[in-house]
Amino acid sequence: MKGKFITFEGCEGSGKSTQVALFREYLESNNIDYIFTREPGGNQIAEKIRQIILDVNNSDMTDECEALLYAAARAQHISQTILPALNEGKLVLCDRYIDSSFAYQAYARGLGLDFIKKVNSFAISNCMPDYTVFLDISSTEAFKRKGGQDKDDRLEQVGLAFHEKVYEGYKKVIESDPSRFLVINCKGAKHETHQNIINALKEKKVLP
Numbered sequence: 001m002k003g004k005f006i007t008f009e010g011c012e013g014s015g016k017s018t019q020v021a022l023f024r025e026y027l028e029s030n031n032i033d034y035i036f037t038r039e040p041g042g043n044q045i046a047e048k049i050r051q052i053i054l055d056v057n058n059s060d061m062t063d064e065c066e067a068l069l070y071a072a073a074r075a076q077h078i079s080q081t082i083l084p085a086l087n088e089g090k091l092v093l094c095d096r097y098i099d100s101s102f103a104y105q106a107y108a109r110g111l112g113l114d115f116i117k118k119v120n121s122f123a124i125s126n127c128m129p130d131y132t133v134f135l136d137i138s139s140t141e142a143f144k145r146k147g148g149q150d151k152d153d154r155l156e157q158v159g160l161a162f163h164e165k166v167y168e169g170y171k172k173v174i175e176s177d178p179s180r181f182l183v184i185n186c187k188g189a190k191h192e193t194h195q196n197i198i199n200a201l202k203e204k205k206v207l208p
């Protein structure tokens, strides 16, 4: 039987990395057979593409080039890592996936959903997540929650206006595909958020 494909998405500052780590601990302590992977990246070739995309020296990369590189990394990631694991019946947990391209490239960068869908449908050949956990907090709210102290991080470098667009983009994507998304309240303590994620996945029978 084919395994389940679960992705985590959220804005910068949403606590996604912490929640992914807590979720992995949960899977391990419950002996659930899974692989963890991430985007951009996930295997040797895709990680090389990641280095090009995230290299701060490549600040003159065009939005179009960036979008195509994300899709190229994804194509490699799917065929070499994600599909083989799903075919072995494993749960695949992926930190970011196609919805990041919808929110960041289509909406926030303004490349449009049609273009990003076209490029990605070529890259992913129908391999969509069964469920996507979305940590529902905007970067502005997350930044305020931290007391506005993160002066050096990427959030500040790119600007909150961009991240607001990312959040709006996610909201539109969720509206267009509501049954796939598990929209998680993450405004409380991190263990409460973790429990909200577990409860939502149990309800969908992804977890026993």
Ligand code: TYD
Residues within 6 Å of the ligand: 011, 012, 013, 016, 017, 039, 040, 070, 095, 096, 097, 098, 099, 100, 101, 102, 104, 105
């Ligand atoms: P990363 O350091 O992994 O950030 P995070 O901890 O927030 O996941 O960097 C990934 C960055 O790449 C993040 O800013 C979102 C961006 N991204 C896109 O713009 N489009 C995509 O398709 C993907 C997968 C990521």
